[in-house]
Amino acid sequence: MRGKAPPDPETLGLSSEDLTRMYRTMVLTRVLDRYLLRLQRMGKVALYAETIGEEAVGVGTGYALRPEDVLFPSYRELGAFLMRGVPVSEILDRMLNTVDDPLKGHEFAIFGDRRYNIVPAPTPVATQIPLAVGYAMASKVKGERIVVMTIFGDGATSKGDFHEGVNFASVHKPPVVFVCRNNQYAISTHVSKQTGSSTIAQKAVAYGLEGIRVDGNDVLAVYLTTRAVVERVRDGGAPVLIEALTYRLGAHTTSDDPKRYRTEEEVQRWAKLDPIERMRGYLIAKGVIDEERDVALRAEIEGLVAAEVERALQRPGLEPAVIFEDVYASPPWTLLEQAEELKELSGLQKVTKG
Amino acid sequence: MTVMTFAKAINDALRHEMKRDERVVVLGEDVGVNGGVFRCTEHLLMEFGPSRVIDTPLSESAIIGVAIGMAMNGLRPVAEIQFSDFIFGGFEQLVSNLAKIRYRNAGHYFAPVVVRAPVGGGVRGGMYHSQSPEAYFAHTAGLKVVIPSTPSDAKGLLISSIRDEDPVIFFEPKRLYHSLREDVPDGDYTVPLGKARLVREGDDVSVITYGATVYDALEAAERAAKEGVSVEVLDLRTIVPYDWEAISRSVRKTGRPVIAHEAQRTAGFGAEIAAMIAEREIYSLEAPVLRVTGYDTPFPLVHEHHYLPNPERILRAIRRSVAS
Numbered sequence: 246m247r248g249k250a251p252p253d254p255e256t257l258g259l260s261s262e263d264l265t266r267m268y269r270t271m272v273l274t275r276v277l278d279r280y281l282l283r284l285q286r287m288g289k290v291a292l293y294a295e296t297i298g299e300e301a302v303g304v305g306t307g308y309a310l311r312p313e314d315v316l317f318p319s320y321r322e323l324g325a326f327l328m329r330g331v332p333v334s335e336i337l338d339r340m341l342n343t344v345d346d347p348l349k350g351h352e353f354a355i356f357g358d359r360r361y362n363i364v365p366a367p368t369p370v371a372t373q374i375p376l377a378v379g380y381a382m383a384s385k386v387k388g389e390r391i392v393v394m395t396i397f398g399d400g401a402t403s404k405g406d407f408h409e410g411v412n413f414a415s416v417h418k419p420p421v422v423f424v425c426r427n428n429q430y431a432i433s434t435h436v437s438k439q440t441g442s443s444t445i446a447q448k449a450v451a452y453g454l455e456g457i458r459v460d461g462n463d464v465l466a467v468y469l470t471t472r473a474v475v476e477r478v479r480d481g482g483a484p485v486l487i488e489a490l491t492y493r494l495g496a497h498t499t500s501d502d503p504k505r506y507r508t509e510e511e512v513q514r515w516a517k518l519d520p521i522e523r524m525r526g527y528l529i530a531k532g533v534i535d536e537e538r539d540v541a542l543r544a545e546i547e548g549l550v551a552a553e554v555e556r557a558l559q560r561p562g563l564e565p566a567v568i569f570e571d572v573y574a575s576p577p578w579t580l581l582e583q584a585e586e587l588k589e590l591s592g593l594q595k596v597t598k599g
Numbered sequence: 600m601t602v603m604t605f606a607k608a609i610n611d612a613l614r615h616e617m618k619r620d621e622r623v624v625v626l627g628e629d630v631g632v633n634g635g636v637f638r639c640t641e642h643l644l645m646e647f648g649p650s651r652v653i654d655t656p657l658s659e660s661a662i663i664g665v666a667i668g669m670a671m672n673g674l675r676p677v678a679e680i681q682f683s684d685f686i687f688g689g690f691e692q693l694v695s696n697l698a699k700i701r702y703r704n705a706g707h708y709f710a711p712v713v714v715r716a717p718v719g720g721g722v723r724g725g726m727y728h729s730q731s732p733e734a735y736f737a738h739t740a741g742l743k744v745v746i747p748s749t750p751s752d753a754k755g756l757l758i759s760s761i762r763d764e765d766p767v768i769f770f771e772p773k774r775l776y777h778s779l780r781e782d783v784p785d786g787d788y789t790v791p792l793g794k795a796r797l798v799r800e801g802d803d804v805s806v807i808t809y810g811a812t813v814y815d816a817l818e819a820a821e822r823a824a825k826e827g828v829s830v831e832v833l834d835l836r837t838i839v840p841y842d843w844e845a846i847s848r849s850v851r852k853t854g855r856p857v858i859a860h861e862a863q864r865t866a867g868f869g870a871e872i873a874a875m876i877a878e879r880e881i882y883s884l885e886a887p888v889l890r891v892t893g894y895d896t897p898f899p900l901v902h903e904h905h906y907l908p909n910p911e912r913i914l915r916a917i918r919r920s921v922a923s
């Protein structure tokens with residue numbers, strides 16, 4: 246890669262708007278990610294899975310989707326959500342479980358909202374994969390021209406859900422794209438202890454599908470590869486497995502200590518390949534932005550996120566009764582009775598506390 | 600005696616059994632280098648090496664399935680499922696193989712596997728780091744189900760479970776892992792499966808419970824005492840097989856049973872106890888059998904305090920029982 250001059254944007258068929266949008270969203274993802282981490286440390290967010298170092302995967306794949314396409318992400322896809330146009334304020338409502346939380350505080354999932362065609366990520370790893378296949382099967386039945394994408398980690402590829410989902414898709418060929426965000430770790434487990442295969446992409450071959458490995462720290466490579474695949478699948482092509490090779494620079498979640506299982510040296514090696522720095526270098530080299538504009542852009546994003554965080558922290562939280570909502574479309578008598586009990590109890594508790 | 604946390608006591612039991620019996624192996628996600636996400640397997644890799652402390656790929660089904668195969672071939676595997684919420688990926692192996700292997704093979708093959716998994720809420724863990732799925736397993740013939748509530752019991756019951764000839768699902772209340780400390784007997788220490796522990800003696804009401812709820816029951820009992828109500832607290836420790844003798848003794852004494860657990864109410868394990876009391880001790884009752892449980896909803900991320908059978912709710916049931 247080094248030594249050869251990178252191709253010009255025009256050669257790649259990219260406008261400067263494409264480039265700045267992706268760059269800006271990566272920076273936004275990083276800034277918001279750092280804020281969410283701080284909010285967790287302050288006790289405002291229960292648990293958070295950092296996305297630092299992996300921004301190019303979310304942003305590159307997110308940019309390749311059309312608004313009508315449906316995303317079944319894992320819990321580490323903040324970049325994809327922002328790229329699909331979810332406002333920072335809505336992510337904060339979700340993470341802080343304010344009254345405006347679209348998921349009513351029921352579960353973690355960084356974000357999910359039908360308006361954006363983003364399905365909330367399940368915590369049990371890999372379980373979204375067969376759902377994505379099924380969603381795509383239905384769109385085929387209904388004659389829609391959408392693509393369904395599911396993103397998951399390298400650890401997820403050890404689960405039956407991955408193999409069974411990909412196998413099913415290989416038989417029925419619905420419009421689904423599998424993206425493995427290979428950040429090389431599943432908590433403490435390195436990918437070399439996850440599988441005997443030398444790549445994740447090659448697993449597709451066993452199922453008769455195409456597998457592509459892409460540099461997951463190069464947002465343009467991720468975007469161009471994914472866009473080509475997504476459009477091919479939209480036109481009736483068979484499902485594809487994309488492996489984006491990246492690195493989890495941060496801890497697994499806020500309750501993990503990576504010093505126990507990997508060296509600082511290794512982390513530093515990958516920190517040098519930071520996807521944001523790489524894109525920045527490219528944009529400056531190609532004259533799309535200059536240092537001055539870059540500094541201004543970062544300051545603007547910092548300011549925007551800081552202001553949104555301030556505002557979100559002011560919004561009230563959810564009422565206890567919310568825990569009874571959405572268990573069923575129409576609650577059975579047992580649940581109504583229990584909701585009544587809680588109402589009585591939380592009333593009492595307020596009285597004793599106040 | 601050594602002062603230990605709950606997590607340390609689990610660690611101590613594993614180390615003790617691995618030293619004593621070469622057939623004991625530990626396997627699971629992040630149990631080796633990382634020492635387990637709750638540090639229950641800390642340092643075991645260093646001490647016993649990678650053939651006996653096995654970091655596995657991310658697959659609950661394979662972890663349990665492989666453990667069964669190992670046990671069929673003479674090992675004593677202790678499989679860790681990182682959170683009991685993820686045990687369902689291995690449900691088929693647990694229910695279709697582990698539970699039935701002795702019966703299906705008429706004893707030719709059997710599988711003394713221990714499956715350890717953290718359970719319960721109270722750690723702001725949300726829907727999938729908080730559940731209490733014990734009833735699914737209590738409902739499956741062939742499995743024993745253990746849920747300790749103190750560091751000493753954790754050690755003693757885990758050692759007994761490892762030595763048991765039958766598969767044991769061993770649930771560890773995660774909110775107790777690092778919040779509790781007590782003197783734990785050193786060396787070889789066992790607590791028999793199927794025996795309850797009388798945590799607090801009382802005359803008026805019996806709170807029958809297990810796991811972390813024991814502490815909520817104790818707090819409720821303290822508060823009830825201030826109101827002049829004497830509450831007995833019984834910690835079942837094992838739910839399959841459960842200690843009916845201890846339950847009936849307490850119910851005969853007080854006539855007012857209150858059953859408390861974190862798991863949801865409908866078809867929860869409390870229903871089994873209530874049914875047995877109705878069948879065998881109905882004439883001892885002075886009040887209806889009451890249950891204080893999680894609500895019939897998935898475990899919520901927000902307001903988990905309200906969802907759990909907190910002392911407030913247990914006290915309310917105690918008062919109701921006394922009033923009727």
Ligand SMILES: Cc1ncc(C[n+]2csc(CCOP(=O)(O)OP(=O)(O)O)c2C)c(N)n1
Nearest residue numbers: 321368369370398399400401430431432685
């Ligand atoms: C079925 C299941 N088992 C275990 C866990 C606990 N856990 C949470 S994340 C994780 C590692 C996932 O690794 P990977 O799929 O590579 O995704 P990453 O976190 O690296 O993005 C584990 C073991 C879980 N969430 N779900």
